Amino acid sequence: MASLARIEAKEAGEAEAAKAAQKAQQEAVQTQIAAAVDAAVAEERAKSEGNGASQAAAAGDGGGNVAPDIDWNSVAATDLTLFYPGQASFEWVQNGKTHGGARPLTKGGDACTTCHEKEIEAIGTKIVAGGEIEPTPIPGKRGTINASIQAAHDEESLYVRIQWPDGGHNPAPFVDGGKMDPDNQIKVAMMITGTGIEMGETTGCWSSCHADNTYMPFDPGAEAIAANADVAAQLEAKETITKYLTESRTKVEVKGRRGKAQGGWDKLKTADEIDQLLADGTFLDLLRVYADGTASNGYLLDRRVANDGEMSAEANLSGGVWTVVFARPLASGAPGDVPLEPGKTYTVGFAIHDDFAAARFHHVTLNTSFALDDDAAQINVIKQ
Numbered sequence: 001m002a003s004l005a006r007i008e009a010k011e012a013g014e015a016e017a018a019k020a021a022q023k024a025q026q027e028a029v030q031t032q033i034a035a036a037v038d039a040a041v042a043e044e045r046a047k048s049e050g051n052g053a054s055q056a057a058a059a060g061d062g063g064g065n066v067a068p069d070i071d072w073n074s075v076a077a078t079d080l081t082l083f084y085p086g087q088a089s090f091e092w093v094q095n096g097k098t099h100g101g102a103r104p105l106t107k108g109g110d111a112c113t114t115c116h117e118k119e120i121e122a123i124g125t126k127i128v129a130g131g132e133i134e135p136t137p138i139p140g141k142r143g144t145i146n147a148s149i150q151a152a153h154d155e156e157s158l159y160v161r162i163q164w165p166d167g168g169h170n171p172a173p174f175v176d177g178g179k180m181d182p183d184n185q186i187k188v189a190m191m192i193t194g195t196g197i198e199m200g201e202t203t204g205c206w207s208s209c210h211a212d213n214t215y216m217p218f219d220p221g222a223e224a225i226a227a228n229a230d231v232a233a234q235l236e237a238k239e240t241i242t243k244y245l246t247e248s249r250t251k252v253e254v255k256g257r258r259g260k261a262q263g264g265w266d267k268l269k270t271a272d273e274i275d276q277l278l279a280d281g282t283f284l285d286l287l288r289v290y291a292d293g294t295a296s297n298g299y300l301l302d303r304r305v306a307n308d309g310e311m312s313a314e315a316n317l318s319g320g321v322w323t324v325v326f327a328r329p330l331a332s333g334a335p336g337d338v339p340l341e342p343g344k345t346y347t348v349g350f351a352i353h354d355d356f357a358a359a360r361f362h363h364v365t366l367n368t369s370f371a372l373d374d375d376a377a378q379i380n381v382i383k384q
């Protein structure tokens with residue numbers, strides 16, 4: 001009994017220390033963001049007029065071009081840790097052979113955060129170093145990114161601001177020049193879970209991350225894709241398979257018994273069935289911002305679709321801190337846009353492609369709750 005008590009005390013002490021370390025790190029990030037904001041404001045004042053001003057406004061107190069009427073100083077920030085997930089696919093998390101939490105996740109209704117909220121730091125640091133779910137590690141890449149997220153709305157639109165410290169450059173050894181996407185030092189994505197998606201609320205983005213996507217272990221390769229002309233045509237796929245929802249397939253192999261490939265890229269439902277799913281709201285809304293501040297509003301269903309939905313954005317790096325702001329209508333009515341309504345709680349996920357990364361070499365949140373004017377949600381979208 002005495003030794004059990006000792007172990008328990010030791011574990012409690014360790015948990016306390018980990019919590020304190022995380023808090024200190026988040027405070028350091030806040031300090032860095034505040035310094036970058038001060039620098040941007042000073043820069044703006046120093047310049048009588050012209051260039052630089054809109055950039056400074058985006059980082060500083062003012063709303064910038066995308067959210068000119070939002071006073072970000074009065075919008076509470078949510079500190080989220082994004083971690084590096086490697087090849088931990090939707091199949092991988094559901095398979096008891098690979099993932100300790102598979103059964104409570106698939107049968108018990110647990111969410112990723114039920115088990116992992118407190119250890120995201122440790123998971124990211126472990127995976128990024130290389131191993132079973134990261135066969136091609138990038139030396140020096142960080143395991144986690146501490147981001148600060150704010151969200152606001154007015155009568156028409158949603159506004160989101162996300163800030164995080166730049167991490168410097170660590171070349172990817174498996175691409176020429178070390179940059180997977182040389183045109184984009186960073187990209188930001190927000191996904192909003194639609195309706196009728198199995199485990200959509202509990203797993204967030206994971207419902208679209210499959211073992212046969214780009215750079216994943218069961219990527220079928222260009223030849224196999226070309227050999228299946230009908231599917232390739234419907235998916236507009238050439239080299240690789242984009243993210244998709246299990247609901248868009250007749251079968252997705254999870255366990256991979258007897259050497260079966262995991263995933264279901266080629267078990268595509270008919271175009272009519274896909275149209276029906278879209279009409280029913282069964283998709284992940286996908287909002288994307290690029291390093292130059294351009295944006296694309298799309299969705300994930302049978303594949304990644306850019307639907308040219310309304311969206312505006314800006315992105316800049318100032319004082320070592322990235323600031324990305326984007327806006328979209330709360331309820332555009334367009335297919336592929338999840339309408340955001342008061343009184344509802346949504347599951348969202350954020351992804352940052354840091355340091356010229358592409359495809360799965362990003363940092364992501366677990367399932368994150370998001371609601372208009374509701375402080376019970378992790379991200380409370382405040383009316384301004």
Ligand code: HEC
Nearest residue numbers: 088093099100101104105110111112114115123126203206
């Ligand atoms: C019921 C609890 C539970 C749930 C729910 C759960 N997990 Fe896990 N997860 C575990 C356990 C247990 C392990 C193994 C822990 C270990 O090896 O230290 C694990 C390991 C992992 C790892 C590997 C960590 C490492 O150190 O290599 C990843 C990644 C992961 N889980 C992601 C997820 C994601 C994503 C979800 C949601 C889709 C999820 N988990 C849901 C319990 C859970």
